Amino acid sequence: MTGADLDSSLVKSSNHILAIYPNRRQKLDAAFRFLKDGLLNNEAILLITDEINKEDAITRMEKDYTGFDVLNLLEKGVISILSPGQWHFINDPFDGNRTQSKWKKAVEESLLNTFLPGNSSKKGKTCGLRAFGDTKSFFNKDRSLHYDNKNIFSFVDKLVEYECSMEKRFPFPLNVICAYEEEDIVQLDNLELKSLLEHHGVFHKDSIKELVYPLRNSHITLLYDNQQDLNDAYITYINEGLARGQLCVFASVLLQNNDFLRDISPKIINFEENVQNKNLVLVDMANYYIQAMMDNLQEFEKFKNNLMENVKNDKNRNNKHIRLISDCSDFLFKNKHFEECINLEKWLHKKPFEGSFLCPYSKSLFDQFPYYYYLFRVFHSNDIVIDSHGNFLLDYVKNSEHQSKLISYMMKRMDVSNVELKDQ
């Protein structure tokens, strides 16, 4: 998980976040970064975990949170570090209602706090509470239960029930990451995972993987906030593909604009060399765009056949995965050729070749008339929707069929991630 993935835009979109981490180390790294951002934002912070003891957590905060008087903030209650035993399992049993009340009380108390962050220009009262809640202890408790008891009472079942009693957004200023490790979450059945996803605004796995390791035949819809974010996503997707010896195809209707590649090309590894060696193919989509408007997708078929031939005949290319970026549908959509856009998306969704397809869309359009009426027609039931950092966006799940496919995709994703991690 990188520092950029839990940025303010993510927290803005939801304040009940489900995050999955490959291991303990990455989980704790993310926790300390996330909470530091909270302090910088004048929020009180709360860490709930027993994966690190309080003394070690304080030591790490003192090291990482330069400019903050950690001990003083602990004394004032701006920083709190609690074990799950202190927060969830008071006298051992877990009571979801009690924990819910505690959140509310903690937020109310946090709002009474005053502190002056050392390196922040902001002054005055805290503006809410930011918490990182580690769920590991629920799974550990189940593991320690005797088999017979597990059938009668499961802490994890109680956890899922409690999580699902909370909505995607809290009615008070609270930002929470509910942190799960992969080895734990894969133990949940599909129904449990589905329920968890429904009650969290953002599913947040170790970020950027959708751009780094796109699954074979994944059709990825990328919603971007601005051109800079989109460019960064393009660069990650292409560079990671080039690094893996994959054919990368950048098909754009904007290619003829003089300055289009100005910001992107310097950040792509050996741009000119890769273009020359046909590892990176640039395709001007203007004519394809015109053809799509006229409902003629034959040119796209030819385009597909050419790509497949290129990869097939390239004896030096062992990795046959093709990474395609195409902004043609986005351009059709922007210019209100809605049915043509849907048509093209359907064609893309036939998975015309072995590889992954990245289709960007401007996120802001979906808030505008008449675009928002087409939101769920443009997204196909098999699509995954991500932001420019590679995070899944579950607010755009089309219907229950889409949701269950998405969950299958995520489960598959987890398997792939494990393989990738082992390989590293």
Next chain:
Amino acid sequence: MANPSTAIRKDINILVYETDPDVQFLYQKYVSIISPHVSCTIVDDIEKLINCNDISMVNKMNSTQKPNFDTIVIDLNVGDHNVIEIVKKLLQNIPRQKIVFTTTTGLSIIKNELIRQGLPSSMTILRKPFSFSDLLAVISPTKGKFDKLKLTDHVLASYISLQEELMDAVDFIKKGVDSDELNLLLIRNDMDLKDTVLALKSKGLSNADTLLENESLIIIKNEEWYIPDGKVNAPRILNQWQALVNRSTQLKKIGLRAFCMMDCFFENGFSTELVNYECNLPSQFQIPFIPICAYRQIDLDCLAEKDQKKLIECHSHMIICE
């Protein structure tokens, strides 16, 4: 300079009225790059612009016919002529002609001026200097709204004005008449039947009387169809549709085409019942039936997001008018 009368018909034809040679060159360069399927005719005097859309020839066309040019790009800052008046006349003859204005002036100033002079607010304006993709974005082929519809589609449409709605109803029914289908028009409760027929005639359905006489066209008030007894009874409405499809077969027609104004549900406080009724219909029919469920945009906007989503899901095609 191309002679407009000899312009070869390609897939997309654009006409540009521009006098600056440098900008003319830019258009030619851009169009040559865009696609071999796009042709560009450039005229530099106003007479040629008028001739390109010869009024005498245009008058013979009705509103659904394809105009000479898919897109006409007109520079607002050229010459002493009142370009806007010429455009207004052109739009009177071909209401669906796509016009793009170019200007060096601020977009909002120009937009306000166009509206002040009686042009629609949806007019496209291209600010100079424009990029390749700016030009590409405004080019499009002439498309009929209903060209892509099949006889089994369930269509959702929304309208801001009754005029636009009636114009679409006429175009839609004309297609049904051409394909030998039975046509049903469900009108608002406050619309007068005789006035509606007059309006249809004025908008291009000149043979409306004959169509009504020979039962190719049926006009009914929507309340009578949907809520005759003050209740929304979905199974009864579905039976009515089936009966009318059967009737179309008896009349040796190939199916039923219906343009249905949906305001009566909202006027009678039945928006929830409406969503349930719509969800009872498939997005693709198994019988030869194509209804357009024509909503007023204000009604659609009033629905909760989840209901809007349900409506979108149960239709196979959407036409949202701005």
